[in-house]
Each structure stands twice: as C-alpha cells, then as structure tokens.
Amino acid sequence: MEGDIAQLGQFIGAGLAGIGSGVSAIGVGHVAGNFLAGALRNPSAAPGQTATLFIGIAFAEALGIFSFLVALLLMFAV
Amino acid sequence: MATETAHGEETGGLVFHPLDQFIVKPLFGGDGPIHWYTITNVTLWLAIAVLAIIALFIFGTRGRAVVPSRTQSIAEVLYGFTYKMVEDVAGKDAVKFFPYIFTVFMFILFSNYLGLIPTSFAPTSHFAVTGVLAITVFLTVTIVGFVKNGLGFLSLFWVSSAPLVLRPVLAVIELISYFVRPVSHSIRLGGNIMAGHAVMKVFAGFAAIAAISPVAVLSITAVYGLEMLVAGVQAYVFTILTVVYLKDALHPAH
Numbered sequence: 395m396e397g398d399i400a401q402l403g404q405f406i407g408a409g410l411a412g413i414g415s416g417v418s419a420i421g422v423g424h425v426a427g428n429f430l431a432g433a434l435r436n437p438s439a440a441p442g443q444t445a446t447l448f449i450g451i452a453f454a455e456a457l458g459i460f461s462f463l464v465a466l467l468l469m470f471a472v
Numbered sequence: 473m474a475t476e477t478a479h480g481e482e483t484g485g486l487v488f489h490p491l492d493q494f495i496v497k498p499l500f501g502g503d504g505p506i507h508w509y510t511i512t513n514v515t516l517w518l519a520i521a522v523l524a525i526i527a528l529f530i531f532g533t534r535g536r537a538v539v540p541s542r543t544q545s546i547a548e549v550l551y552g553f554t555y556k557m558v559e560d561v562a563g564k565d566a567v568k569f570f571p572y573i574f575t576v577f578m579f580i581l582f583s584n585y586l587g588l589i590p591t592s593f594a595p596t597s598h599f600a601v602t603g604v605l606a607i608t609v610f611l612t613v614t615i616v617g618f619v620k621n622g623l624g625f626l627s628l629f630w631v632s633s634a635p636l637v638l639r640p641v642l643a644v645i646e647l648i649s650y651f652v653r654p655v656s657h658s659i660r661l662g663g664n665i666m667a668g669h670a671v672m673k674v675f676a677g678f679a680a681i682a683a684i685s686p687v688a689v690l691s692i693t694a695v696y697g698l699e700m701l702v703a704g705v706q707a708y709v710f711t712i713l714t715v716v717y718l719k720d721a722l723h724p725a726h
Contacts, residue, residue: 445557445560445561445712448705448708448709448712449709449712449713449716451709452660452709452713455660455664456656456659456660456663459659459660459663459664459667460656460659460663462663462667463659463663466491470491
C-alpha cells in the first residue's frame with residue numbers, strides 16, 4: 395500500500411473537500427449575521443422570519459454536508 | 473465496511489473505526505445475510521421511535537385535562553407548534569396535509585433524539601431511511617400539484633416576473649432544481665446526523681490517549697450538546713422544507 399499514488403490522490407482529495415465545510419460555515423454565518431443585523435433594526439418583524447432564517451441556513455449548510463460526503467466517499471467508497 | 477474494522481489499529485490512536493456505529497447488524501442469528509424481512513438494529517430503533525411517539529400521544533391525550541399534565545403539555549406543544557408552522561407557511565388550505573407533516577416531523581425528531589442515547593442506533597443517519605422520506609415527500613408534492621392545478625402546476629417553472637428572453641433559461645434551472653430537491657432534502661438530514669455521530673466517535677478515539685483525554689472528554693460533552701441542538705433543528709428544517717414544497721404545489725404561481 396505504501397507509495398500508492400491513487401491512495402495519495404484519495405487522501406488529498408478528501409482533504410480538499412474539507413475546505414468545502416469551512417466555506418459553507420462562512421455561508422451559514424453570513425445568513426445568521428445578516429438576520430441578526432436586520433432583526434436588531436426591526437425587532438418586531440424578526441419572529442415572523444425565523445422560518446426563513448432556518449431555510450436559508452439549511453440551504454447554505456447542505457452544500458457543506460455535500461463536501462463532507464464527497465470526502466467520505468473518497469476515503470471509504472472509491 | 474465490516475472488513476475495515478481493524479483499519480484504525482495500524483495507525484495508532486483510534487482503536488475502532490468512527491463509521492462502525494452505522495453498520496446494520498441482524499439482531500438474531502449471528503452475521504447471516506440481511507433480507508428485507510431480517511430484524512436488524514435499524515428495525516429495532518425504528519420500532520422504538522414509532523412506539524415512543526404512539527405512547528406519548530396515547531398518554532398525552534388520555535386525560536384531556538383543562539390544566540394539562542406534563543405529558544399532555546409536551547404533546548400539545550408539539551402539536552400546536554407543527555400546526556402553526558403549516559398554517560403560517562403554506563396557508564389555510566394546506567392544513568389537510570397536517571397529519572402527514574406531523575407524522576414526518578415526529579418520526580424524524582424521535583429518531584434523531586433516540587439516536588443520541590449512547591450505544592443506540594440512529595436510523596436517520598442512513599440515506600436509505602432519509603431517502604425514502606424525501607422521495608415520498610417529492611412524489612406527494614408533485615402529485616398534489618398536478619391534481620390541484622392541472623397543467624397550471626407547470627407555471628412553477630415558468631417565471632412570469634422575469635424578462636421573456638430569460639424565461640426558457642430559468643425554466644431549465646428551475647426544472648433541475650426541482651428534481652434535485654429529494655437528493656438535497658435527504659442528504660441534508662442524513663449527512664448532518666451521520667457527521668455528528670462520526671465526530672463524537674473520533675473524539676472518543678482521542679480519549680484513549682492519556683495526554684489529551686481530559687480535553688477529548690470535554691470535547692465530547694460539547695459536541696454532544698451541539699448534537700442535541702442539531703437533532704432538533706434538522707427535524708425542524710426537514711419539516712419546514714416539506715411545508716415549503718407543499719406551498720409551491722398548492723400555489724405554483726410566482
């Protein structure tokens with residue numbers, strides 16, 4: 395197994411896919427931060443928008459989960 | 473995955489594989505072949521989740537007291553929360569789909585939280601389980617859309633507020649995003665639960681190394697707290713996306 399170039403590629407690829415998780419964390423923070431900024435300007439409108447907040451977070455987070463899945467597939471399935 | 477059980481031992485540190493917890497094992501009769509009727513640990517925990525939900529609502533609605541008991545309060549809070557969500561997001565005419573949405577929500581919520589009990593099994597970490605849930609939602613929504621609106625349901629893909637030249641391009645994008653829905657819907661839930669459980673196992677592996685075991689144990693506690701949050705939020709997100717898709721089916725016009 396030592397020096398197997400395909401396995402090297404798998405591990406490097408899995409590590410690169412890990413970047414995706416970090417980037418999706420930026421996206422989730424962006425959604426939540428903007429929601430908070432808006433909610434502090436108009437607190438009375440905030441409770442009605444929590445559903446939208448969670449949908450936005452879910453969409454941003456899903457892409458991070460996809461990259462995690464790619465990493466898992468590279469590590470264990472390829 | 474079973475063949476890789478010893479995989480971690482060569483590298484030191486982890487003495488078990490973080491993904492071993494997701495192996496589907498038959499409960500009786502050793503490691504025989506798994507057929508669709510074989511009783512496995514997945515079957516067991518799915519059944520426990522269903523029985524827990526039934527028990528909560530039977531005991532919760534037995535008294536029908538004006539001043540609710542503790543069990544009745546929990547049942548009422550869950551019911552009221554979901555009912556309000558359906559009514560607020562999808563409108564009055566979506567309320568007749570409330571039983572289905574409530575069932576999905578309860579099932580995911582209970583599976584997620586039961587999966588957090590140490591040494592238990594989280595059925596929602598398997599894409600086979602979440603995939604069936606998502607495909608069922610997708611088929612329901614598509615059929616409801618066509619039954620309710622006829623061919624008018626296709627106006628969901630024809631964005632009438634966009635300039636005419638852009639509409640065919642947008643139609644293709646909308647069509648693709650519509651068919652990707654069950655994929656992202658199921659992977660979001662399954663991936664989150666699987667990732668959380670795998671992270672806890674990785675920290676549990678670090679706890680075997682004496683120098684960093686206090687940090688590792690504290691980390692497990694912190695991650696467990698985070699997972700309690702994630703379990704609730706992901707059940708909520710799955711449900712609210714179901715409601716949003718249902719709203720699209722009932723009122724397809726942009």
